Amino acid sequence: MDFEPSPRARALRAQLLDFFARHIHPSEARYAEELAANTREGRRWTPLALVEELKALARREGLWNLFLTGHEQGPGLRCVDYAPLAEVMGRVPWSAEVFNCSAPDSGNMEILARYGSEAQKRQWLQPLLEGQIRSAFAMTEPEVASSDATNLELRMRRDGDHYVLDGRKWWVSGAADPRCAIFLVVGCSNPDGPRHARHSVVLVPAGTPGLEVVRPLPVLGFDDAPHGHCELRFDGVRVPRENLLLGEGRGFELMQGRLGPGRIHHCMRLIGMAERAFELMCQRLHERVAFGRELARHGVWHERVAQARCLIDQARLLTLHAAWKMDVAGNKAARSEIAMIKIVAPSMACQVVDWAIQAWGAAGLSELTPLPQFLLAARALRLADGPDEVHRAQLARIELARFAGASVPGGGD
Numbered sequence: 001m002d003f004e005p006s007p008r009a010r011a012l013r014a015q016l017l018d019f020f021a022r023h024i025h026p027s028e029a030r031y032a033e034e035l036a037a038n039t040r041e042g043r044r045w046t047p048l049a050l051v052e053e054l055k056a057l058a059r060r061e062g063l064w065n066l067f068l069t070g071h072e073q074g075p076g077l078r079c080v081d082y083a084p085l086a087e088v089m090g091r092v093p094w095s096a097e098v099f100n101c102s103a104p105d106s107g108n109m110e111i112l113a114r115y116g117s118e119a120q121k122r123q124w125l126q127p128l129l130e131g132q133i134r135s136a137f138a139m140t141e142p143e144v145a146s147s148d149a150t151n152l153e154l155r156m157r158r159d160g161d162h163y164v165l166d167g168r169k170w171w172v173s174g175a176a177d178p179r180c181a182i183f184l185v186v187g188c189s190n191p192d193g194p195r196h197a198r199h200s201v202v203l204v205p206a207g208t209p210g211l212e213v214v215r216p217l218p219v220l221g222f223d224d225a226p227h228g229h230c231e232l233r234f235d236g237v238r239v240p241r242e243n244l245l246l247g248e249g250r251g252f253e254l255m256q257g258r259l260g261p262g263r264i265h266h267c268m269r270l271i272g273m274a275e276r277a278f279e280l281m282c283q284r285l286h287e288r289v290a291f292g293r294e295l296a297r298h299g300v301w302h303e304r305v306a307q308a309r310c311l312i313d314q315a316r317l318l319t320l321h322a323a324w325k326m327d328v329a330g331n332k333a334a335r336s337e338i339a340m341i342k343i344v345a346p347s348m349a350c351q352v353v354d355w356a357i358q359a360w361g362a363a364g365l366s367e368l369t370p371l372p373q374f375l376l377a378a379r380a381l382r383l384a385d386g387p388d389e390v391h392r393a394q395l396a397r398i399e400l401a402r403f404a405g406a407s408v409p410g411g412g413d
């Protein structure tokens with residue numbers, strides 16, 4: 001097993017760290033100020049000028065579309081090469097967009113690169129790769145348990161050369177962004193087909209009559225502007241048949257293909273986020289004195305620091321292992337490893353960020369550090385891209401299947 005990034009990936013990481021030191025970290029305060037100013041001016045969902053400026057710089061420096069591993073349109077990196085780069089981006093949650101590496105666009109570009117027709121690639125993939133438009137993936141529905149994708153009900157009816165869509169979606173990330181030009185929508189096209197062949201995915205351009213962005217949904221009280229997670233209504237939305245992706249009834253297959261890389265990219269970023277929380281925690285433990293001693297000299301913090309170090313490094317190794325397996329055997333063969341890291345990384349980040357907040361006292365809950373944002377992001381990822389329980393169930397099924405009817409040495413008769 002070779003988890004070692006290539007010399008090119010190592011050079012890119014050094015370049016990325018330098019970009020963070022010169023442009024991203026010094027802009028963190030400006031990001032918050034611009035968002036606040038937009039809010040005062042009633043433009044909460046307007047993309048920030050800062051991010052557009054930084055995107056131009058990053059692109060000029062070749063720090064662009066780094067996530068697109070194993071595709072000819074990408075930069076020629078492997079998944080293990082991207083892991084340390086995504087980890088750096090995880091230190092500042094909004095920064096991934098600067099490098100055109102942010103969800104949900106990265107997952108959607110992956111789908112279009114893998115399954116799109118030449119015409120679909122020209123119309124949608126190209127402007128996404130250029131960072132000119134944004135996109136959204138609409139799967140989850142309010143009325144059904146959407147962690148079981150076979151439940152999805154949005155009706156997708158064939159009518160001559162068109163599909164007509166009726167139903168509701170929610171938690172559609174990025175839908176509030178005015179640059180969101182294309183929705184990848186999962187619907188039930190073949191309700192009488194076999195369970196895993198009932199759903200399809202179609203491309204619905206923003207502004208198609210009958211498609212309404214109803215409202216942004218708050219995440220633990222925060223709206224995640226200017227990006228947002230929205231409820232959508234589809235009322236007789238009509239799209240041509242050529243907007244179908246991959247094939248009718250192949251939505252399940254396509255969703256699996258999308259979520260593999262998307263999941264591991266979230267985990268890579270969570271490790272960077274946890275690492276920054278760890279640094280903030282250790283810094284505060286040295287600075288603060290309580291009951292006559294630095295916090296760093298109270299035994300309970302030795303326990304937490306040591307445990308946090310172990311948790312982060314365990315998660316990083318699992319992530320690299322999954323990335324390596326994706327590189328050498330493909331996403332499908334790596335499904336256990338992807339499930340494992342999706343189970344481990346969000347809970348690890350929740351725990352490490354929680355300890356960091358505790359070390360900072362009440363200040364840890366304020367805007368003085370990025371820790372509250374980190375906690376929101378990590379907690380949401382115990383649900384987004386599939387709840388923990390679903391990944392555990394999948395992993396357990398695979399593991400148990402290996403032993404069904406097997407005779408294990410020392411296992412009795």
Ligand SMILES: Cc1cc2nc3c(=O)[nH]c(=O)nc-3n(C[C@H](O)[C@H](O)[C@H](O)COP(=O)(O)OP(=O)(O)OC[C@H]3O[C@@H](n4cnc5c(N)ncnc54)[C@H](O)[C@@H]3O)c2cc1C
Binds near residue numbers: 138
């Ligand atoms: C910030 C954020 C962004 C999101 N972005 C998007 C997006 O862009 N596009 C999109 O389509 N969706 C998005 N989602 C939705 C997310 O993917 C779903 O919430 C998730 O898949 C779970 O579906 P559900 O909410 O319907 O929960 P349900 O399916 O109703 O599940 C509820 C609970 O049931 C339990 N459960 C489910 N299955 C099992 C099982 N097998 N065993 C034991 N317990 C189980 C779990 O505890 C689970 O949390 C986002 C969510 C969040 C929070």
